[in-house]
Amino acid sequence: MRCDPAAATVEVVKLMDASTPQQIQMSKESGRNCFVPTAAESFRRGQPVGFFSGILQEQDKADRALRQLDDSRNLWFYDIPASALAGYGYTGPDLVLNMLDRGSELRFTQDAKWHNPNGDNNIAAVLWVLPMQLADGSSLPIPYIFCHAQTRQIRKGAELLLDWGDECWGAYHQAQVVKQGAAMHRLHWKLARVQQLAAQYNIPTAHTRLHQSGRLDFTAAALPATPVAAAAAPGRAMTEGLTAAAAAGAKRPASGEASSSRAAKLQVVAGAYGHVRQQQQQQEQQQQQQHASDPAPDAGTGTGTTSDQQAAGSSGGDADGVRCIVVFDPDTEEFKMQQIQAGSSSSSSEDDGSSEEEGSSEEEEEESGEEHFSVRIAGAEAAVESEESRSGEQLPVPAAPLPQDAFVPVAGLQLQQQCVWQLPHGLLADYEAAGTALGNRIGRLIVEGPLEGAPKLRVVDVASLHHPARWCTPPNVAARGAVAATVIDRGEAITDYVGVVHREADFSSKSSADDVLDQAYCFTIHAKDLLQACPTLSETRIKDLVIDAREVGNESRFINCAWAREKRPDGKPHRNYSARVVWVKSLKRPAVRLFADRCAIEEGEELVAHYGDPYWVAMGRSLQVLQMKYAKAALQQQEKLLRLLRAAAAEGRVPADEVEAAAEHKPELNAIVKFQA
Ligand SMILES: C[S@@+](CC[C@H](N)C(=O)[O-])C[C@H]1O[C@@H](n2cnc3c(N)ncnc32)[C@H](O)[C@@H]1O
Known part of the structure; x- marks a missing residue:
């Protein structure tokens, strides 16, 4: 063999x-x-x-x-x-x-x-x-x-x-968030066009303004x-x-x-099984041969079909003698549910298959007591899907860093350059003691003091729709980033990741599922990295820490995640710095310091991290829910306005062709559009 x-x-x-x-x-x-x-x-x-x-x-x-x-x-x-x-x-x-x-x-x-x-x-x-x-x-x-x-x-x-x-x-979640986010933005710009038309013909639009929220919103009951x-x-x-x-x-x-x-x-x-497709083709041939000899409209496909397909192991649920199999069609690259009546075989539409199956699985679900969450936000999903497929536009994922005009400087942000330590007193004393015991030992991970001098990063609004963070974030929430305020040489320290420091265990026990998006600005320091930076810490007492930059932070909290894992065309890595846990001798505290140790960074170039897979697994779904909510609101407003505009067109107050042109509008993302809150 x-x-x-x-x-x-x-x-x-x-x-x-x-x-x-x-x-x-x-x-x-x-x-x-x-x-x-x-x-x-x-x-x-x-x-x-x-x-x-x-x-x-x-x-x-x-x-x-x-x-x-x-x-x-x-x-x-x-x-x-x-x-x-x-x-x-x-x-x-x-x-x-x-x-x-x-x-x-x-x-x-x-x-x-x-x-x-x-x-x-x-x-x-x-x-x-x-x-x-x-x-x-x-x-x-x-x-x-x-x-x-x-x-x-x-x-x-x-x-x-x-x-x-x-x-x-x-990576999958990250890609999904970006793709769905782009569809959400198309809905947004289409609504803008409809609103513009309504304003032009004095149709009141005040009630159609979308809720402006600076805070990300998440409900666990609505998953995509x-x-x-x-x-x-x-x-x-x-x-x-x-x-x-x-x-x-x-x-x-x-x-x-x-x-x-x-x-x-x-x-x-x-x-489905690949070889089920072969069986299906054999059946179709049999069917054709049979049709040729017996043209009766309800002719079966011959004996043995059901048992053959069961032998292939692809049986679906039983419902009143109806069996369903799942078959893969390599021509259309689609999977289809096919019904087989007992003793005969007949293809049915996917919907038919689905309704039969729904009946049986509902009973089984009740029996098993399994509980499932709703996974749809009614209406929004279909709208987002149709936007995706209708536009046919390829997402312009940038291969290189975006030009400087893709970003708009942000002023007036209250930034803080040092961490706020919120650990129980005893634990803070541990750090103090470990720092004192360190004496004059200077290692690779020990630095003398806090970083001084003017910040090397600048916070910017991502104005370009070419940026995945812009696609990903709903249009009514600012999408920001951090760019180099000056040339940063290779190896140079850039800044510290700053926020409120908690013990990881305390932090996660306080967070609920609804807070997932609040954790978007968290940086976890693992105990093993702390011990490496300060070997005199007590191994048994030191646990993981979290730097939470949601409410307190500096420019580094705005650093976005890389959207490609390949190198940039200029040979540089997308992720242009590394973060290391260091021990700041004069403060007797650890810090997370960012270093340009992967390449030199040009002035105006965006700083890009790689957040890691767990980040996108945790955030991806919540971000998609947020996008869906925005898409749903935009769709409802758009439909409401179009109804008003069509009514006005019927009365001759608005040209009907302009209304229909707005209704058919397909916004282009391939243009740099300044973000408008
Ligand atoms: C630490 S924040 C970065 C700053 C953020 N852009 C802001 O405006 O506050 C992380 C969030 O930024 C967005 N983001 C960052 N990198 C991204 C990327 N490559 N693709 C899509 N969204 C991204 C996501 O919403 C993510 O949860």
Whole structure:
């Protein structure tokens, strides 16, 4: 037998059919064309739930374009690092399991965080390596990613949920926020055009002004829909490493020897087995042949169809003898729900499929007592989507720093250049004592005193719609940034990150889910970095700290996050500085100091950080909710004004063609538009 990963996939699917009772259901929360797996029977805690299947590929041969961090299709690749397989004699490159257009039911598993703010997961994934028997009697080790009921029993009918890991979500959320933000801005500028017309013809617009809020607003009860995206992938084979492992004699892991491989770059919302498509084509051919011999309009598709498709493992829920399967159409790159009547097979529209499924999943949900949050802001989502698709405009993501006229200086901000320490007295005394004990020791992370001299950064309003932070922020909230006020040489200290310093534990116990956006200005100092900067601190007493720059801070609180991970065209990194925890000797306190140690920074150049994946995982969804709220308000105002304008046009007070032109207006973001609060 040849080592064929596609064949291995089929084997896996067959195994799953025999052992893993799962179903694919249409998700009510996520709307159309979004599928989730549910338990067809109860799973005890610790019990295996199933495993992933797909095309096993060498990582560097998987389509690079699809593996860009900000390409959502990247979410369908499960990383299998070579290091995780080394124990089995594997010597090849890193692998990925490519599940873009095929997979088991578990391919549809969504991340628990979308549904449950507590992040409570039902299932965990671990990597196992099992030998595949070859015809010559030898065996080939094949990695499988198994899932088991991790945290609690999974009741029949409950949705299976998995934690796909922050790495998987950070870049995705960031990209989503920017994309959705751009659509929100189009709605905003379209409203501006309608308002302008109304003002021109004396239609009262006072009541249509949007609420002006300087503070970001967030409600946990309204989460945006999970994304649905998919694409067909060119199937490519890998195997040299596996063959090497086979030659070295692969071992079967003892139970409990499984190596963890939890942080997949993956989120699954819709999909199907690739080979189901082949079966579908066979059915279609059968259907055509049958139609040719029997032209009766309600002719079935022949016997055996249902059981064939069940054998493929893609069965949906049962409802009065109706079964649904999910099929991937590589031509349209879409996933569709297809209904199969008992004893016959007939394609139905996605909507038909969805309504059948909704009925059954509703009952199951009640039975399982699972609670879900609303994921839509009625009306806004559709409007944002239609703005995105109608415009056809490519988002002009800047490859290089924006020119200086993209920013407008901001004056009159009250800035503070030193931290305010709000730690219990005893803990502050610890810092004092550690500073005294430090004596004359001067290390790399010890600095003499606070930074002096004129600030090297300037706060600016991001006026250009080319800037992702501008797209991301609702038009009625200022989007700011920090630029270099002077040339900053490579290696130079720039400023300290300043704010109110709390103990991390105290800070997070006070914050609620609604405060997520308030944490947008927080910088966490890990205890290990504190100890490195000041080895005389007491290891047992020193815990993580947070510098909260929400209300107290300097220019550094306005530094935006990088929007690309590649280098700039001029060869410089997008992220143009680093932050380090240092010990300020004269103050006997630590500080977070920013250094231009990655490159020299020109005057007027924007300072750019990389906030890290956890930041975007925590913030991304809240920012999207905020955007949706703004979009909804803008849409309502626009509709209200258009009604008034059309009524006025019917009375001849406003030219009807001008009203319709405003209604059809498609604002261009590819122009620098000064932000107007
Ligand atoms: C620390 S603040 C930076 C200053 C912020 N622009 C302001 O006006 O206050 C972080 C927030 O800025 C926005 N932001 C920063 N970098 C961004 C980026 N690359 N893309 C989109 N939004 C960004 C997000 O709203 C984020 O939560």
